[in-house]
Amino acid sequence: MAHLFGTQVLAVPAAPVRPVIDTTIVIPTFNESSNIGPLVTRVSEAFAGRSAEIVFADDSTDDTPARITAAAGTAGLPVRMVHREGDDRVGGLAGAVTSGIAVARGDFVLVMDGDLQHPPEMAPLLRDAAQDADLAVASRYLGAGDASGLSTRHRRLVSSGSTLLAQACFPRRVGKVCTDPMTGFFCFRRSSVDLQRLQPRGFKILLEILARHQLVVREIPFAFGKRLAGESKASWRNGLAFLHQMLSLRMGRMVRFAAVGALGTALNLAVMALLVHGFGTWYVAAAVVAAELSILSNFLLQERFVFRDLRDEGHTRNRRLAHHLLFNNAEAAVRLPFLVLLVSVLHVPSVLGQGLLLALAFGARFLFASRVVYRPAVVPAVGAGVPDLVPVGELR
Secondary structure, three states, rough: OOOEEEEEEEEEOOOOOOOOOOOOEEEOOOOOOOHHHHHHHHHHHHHHOOOOOEEEEEEEEEEEEHHHHHHOOOOOEEEEEEHHHHOOOHOOHHHHHHHHOOOOOEEEEEOOOOOOOOOOOHHHHHHHHOOOOOOOEEEEEOOEEEEOOOOOHHHOOOOOHHOOOHHHHOOHHOOOOOOOOOOOOOOHHHHHHOOOHHHOOOOOOOHHHHHOOOOOOEEOOOOOOOOOOOOOOHHHHHHHHHHHHHHHHHHHHHHHHHHHHHHHHHHHHHHHHHHHHHOOHHHHHHHHHHHHHHHHHHHHHHHHHHHHHHHHHHHOOOHHHHHHHHHHHHHHHHHHHHHHHHHOOOOOOOOHHHHHHHHOOOOHHHHHHHHHHOOOOOOOOOOOOOOOOOOOOHHO
16 A cells, blocks of 8 residues: 555556556546446456556545455456545545546546446547547537536536636637537546646646646547436536636636726726716716727727737637627617616616626626637647447447
8 A cells, every 4th residue: 555645545456567558547436336347347348458557536435445446356457546535535526536647657648437427438539539639538519529418407508608618718728629628538648747737626627737738639529428327426516616716727817807897897987977977968878878988998908908819819800899899789788778777667876787787797798708709710620520429328
């Protein structure tokens, strides 16, 4: 028994270890005992004849470690386990994956879930896709990919919304190269990823890797399967952990956008107050004039201070301005009836009502600016035509 940062690293009896390991399959587990046997069997069969090993990064509180030990006795690949207990469970799922990566012996590290929603039979294809790249990603949103295995419509919406937010916050390192930064099924060249840069937290380690490195990425589509046993670990705490992760990774651009938005809001409210209280202008007309001035000023400031590094990677300046004006005027038009409602029905002061509505629209403006106005030219995804996509239920 060895120790890694206070964490037990247990050697589990298995087949003889090959002198050279090409691929380490890291599988994070938390109370997945019923899935271990089938998972080890299918991974071993998928990598038969290849130089590979399995490392379980286990945070379980049930008998999953015993099941891993038992399955390893008949496995066709070497099996090792990093078991974390109590205070050693730092960083959640991402921390578990990082602990598995730290003890990996392979030149390539392939990460997949332990619930069989990531088809083991597809893992060798993912490894091969990484041969001429730094990172290969199995995407649910590329080509024939399918995310219907997510248990509820709510989870599918959360997944797609999180993907959109990640791509908006990291237009170069994520949005330009990866359609599914939320996936837990990926393979990377170990020499391309510096573990010291990672600050694992929550459950989205791929996003952490992408955001902190400039990588050559390949993608292949896959169908996210339905859970066969056990229960999903997704919870509202995961959502809070994701938001914390996003804020920690990408405060810079969002803060600059917020600062520009604050200046635009100040200009908007100052002009509106001047027109309403200084010249007696009808508040609706004053709101329209103030909105147009702030929309134009926001565009000029965003060009200079927020998206300067992306100006030459996508649309021309005129097209960026057209998109900006179209969206923001549409948003202002949608906002206007709510202003009338606040003032006429709820008797909220017009300037205060305008400020509240501008604050509520902040998120939509940031997403549109990042994903449409300043979206970099997309690198064509490699492997979009892969014909080997098979639903998980048919992979046996």
